[in-house]
Amino acid sequence: MNPYAFRRYIVGAIFVLTGLIYIVRLFYLQIIDRSYERSAENNSRRLITQYPARGLIYDRNGQLIVYNEAAYDLMITPVEVKTFDTVEFSKIINLPIEVVREKIRKSRVKTNTNNIFKPSLFVGQLSAENYALLGEKLYKYPGFFVQTRTLRKYANKTAAHLLGYVGEIDSSGIKKDHYYKTGDYIGISGLEKTYETDLRGRKGTNILLVDVHNRVKGSFQNGRADTVAIVGSDLTTTLDANLQEYGEFLMQNMRGSAVAIEPATGEILAMVSAPTYDPGLLIGRGRRVNFPYLQNDPMKPLFFRSAMANYPPGSTFKIVNGIIGLQEGVLTPNTHYSCAGGYNYGGSKLLKCTHVHGSLNLPQAVQQSCNTYFCNVFRSIIDNRKYSSTNQSYNVWRDDVMSFGLGKKFNSDISNELSGNVPSSGYYDRVFGKDRWKSNTIISLAIGQAELGITPLQMANIVTTIANRGYYYTPHLVKKILNKQGIDSRFLEKHTTPFDTSAYGVIIQGMYAAVNEAGGTAYWVNMQNLGIDMCGKTGTAQNPHGENHSVFIAFAPRENPRIAIAVFVENAGYGATWAGRIASLMVEKYLKGTRTRKPMEDFVLTFKYKK
Amino acid sequence: MIDSRTSFLRNLDWTTVFIYLLLVIMGWINIYAAVYNDQHKSIFEISQRYGSQMLWILAAFVLVFVIFMIDLKFYTFFAYPIYGLSLLLLILVLVMGREINGARAWLFIGKFSIQPAEFAKVATALAIAKYLSAYNIKVTSLRALLSVGLIIFLPMVLIILQPDAGSLLVFFSFSIMLFREGLPGGVLIFGFVLAVLFFVSLVVLKVYIIAAIVLIGYLAFVLYTRNYKETLIGFSLTVALFFLFWGIMKVSHKTNDFYFIIAASFFLSGLVFLVITFFRKIRHVAAFVLFLFSAIFFAYSVEYMYHHILHEHQRDRMDILLGLKQDPLGMGYNVNQSMIAIGSGGFAGKGFLQGTQTKYNFVPEQSTDFIFCTVGEEWGFMGTAVVVGLFMFLLIRVIFISERQRSTFSRVYGYSVASILFFHFAINVGMTIGVLPVIGIPLPFFSYGGSSLWSFTILLFVLIRLDASRMELLK
């Protein structure tokens, strides 16, 4: 017997042991650890996201404002990249060769955010020519493919603040809504943001089977798992693109805002925020360069003045006090006050008037914007014996003011809207001490100065309410969303002020006179010869930082008004000079569709902004 | 004549033949699945790899027939000439071979190509069998060891020159056969330890190796000398010093240089330990110290040799072999893809021709070295377990056959067959499931390729031929 015969068992044991170890390992790989299954899916299935076309945006007359243009993103799947001719490649995609090399090197570095097995963006938005060149030669560059998506285009470079812009979503946005993936686009401001879910539609996915050379081998399960992209809904805005454009044209050298509303519906016809910018600047590759440039512009073009700037309303606010006075019974249309060039209060103090107006009734006081008259009105409202304290009467006044939509947000579809400021009685208690203030302490409110802060949008809403003789609908920007029934119910809700219609009649009489009768503060912007009955009110908002702001509000025609407008021009001095002309020109443009007053236009364009 | 034929057929080990057929056909089907393409749906399509494999399988059957027809004595008588011929072919391939993938391993004869290294395994197995079956040869003798070593060494040298690391390593498998024939276990263990140390010192940080060696040293010392007290003192000294240095590092706000801490604590404690044991006159201290120092020296010299003696391209190949540097993508792409393919198969697999990983070329070399991936992906754990089981069964069967041989020649040859098959199986499957480094050698009977299929067929069927005539006394 061979002395080493027993070693057969050792050899056999080694063999069997190895086999058992392998079976255990296979059991682990194939049954316990499921991660390989997922890796396999990622490996051979390529999810092609189908980006639906974003909804288009039209103006109220069906004119196209925002549309889409195809863009081509070059994607890279790092593990699939083989050596290739980088020189030729960099020429095709029109990037310096060093940049291409660096990008490839970076894409291959495995980090938490960079999955080398998954496609990622290599170069965004190739031009159509580059795409055409690349398309023919893509087969030479395994690991690369082109994903098509759309970019926003603007028919006329208008309404930038309103429309907002679309940009790549950031990581916090992705966390909030799992619909989005890295590299997706989302509405960042304006209508693009407010109506994002309508505009975006729904992404679709095609699952393709690909081999390691990135060659498509067919669709996964014959497309049964694919989802179809749903095109975004088109928006019809309330804007009149021509009016908007015209307003921007008139205010091109100014800082300020013009907001026009259709009184009967609350639909915003125009919302000019000057200076504005070309919305195309914030799209695509240019955004990175242009955004900081716009942000550092001292004229602050990115600031959405129409809904965010707080201006004191100035004399335009007198009409509000007039209406409240009538309602509170401290004033009748025939109440006369005498103006000797100012209002004496607090002993020796004088609030100056623009003229020595003599004795005026209410409509005349509105027509001529007499400070003295409205200080008396305000005093009689606040110091009304009917109420036990100044606090109480002030709160009544404040509630009345706020019924015009002031001091709070409209909660509309306008993004970044601010609430403005109507100070509370508590505020004055803190400043002057409880029960230590009276009408004369806060007399500036009579003529719309001091702490009052009103946005141009809110100002336009005051005019709207007056034009409607006592009610308004929340001003809004969208008329119709494709495939949706009607508009949001909150835009159909009628907000009524607690004042008698007759009060409005009296005020409107004064506003009509202000524009159409000699001696009116805005007589020179009347459009009698054009057959337009415009009612208006000038204002000059005191600006502690420099030249006063020019304010003008108007609506037309007097009966069944179709447009209500508020115009603010910063640091422009007297109200009717600049703001009044702009309002007048815009009203003509909207009602008649004409521009008959070239000299007036030219004058407006001569405006030079000075601090 | 009829009698001898019937007795031949009766004595033929049909079990092994059946397993062989099973493996070959399963291999063929999986090659079909691995490289299947829509334009050529037929498994018999000659232009495709599955068609060629079919031809090679048919040719292999012819070879089997020829092997059966050849007289028994041919193999013993011509063992050395066959060995000589295979060496000649290995030289010829170096001269006339065409270089493919950086190795001169293929010999082209017209349209056909063969890989001489594959056949050299069979020839070497025959030559060793012939040598060891000679009268009064004992494996334990130094002369016999050197001679057998030389028989194995010669083809290895020629294969290094190609160079073909996979085929080269296969020759180490003969040590299993030598072990059965009486090679001292110590030699094998020593060789095994050296090999492990060699690879480990290239992959693992030196400091861990030293730590491991010292710990093993203490363990060996305590087991061998039974001087528990001294060993404990030495060991606790090491630990104490380690924490002392670590504490000093911590207090002095230096960054923790573990390399230094470990090295210093081992060195100092080793010195103290040496002095203690020396004064207590404990035996074997010298051997213990010698072991420690030579192991540490070896670990360092491997690195030195590796970086200063090997050429860069050799080192690259080695790096790839060791998994230090894998593929151009630099992340173990092949093994990763291979494990993904196998892992995604799950319990029952994705079904025949449904494997996406192997079919879409995610797995490299999927019809040759990585054919096991296709089995794993399409047939799942059931498939892989069956294949592993079949190989186990075949290997045990070959041992069984070898052990029933009356002649040393047949037994030695049989064990060589088992060793080679085992080595191929273990390395190939181990590589695809990520437990061994990527070494390109085929899975016997499975992988695509004429040379490997034929050489394995010859290897196995010569044994079956010998076994069928085991009753005839073969010297």
Ligand SMILES: [Zn+2]
């Ligand atoms: Zn006056």
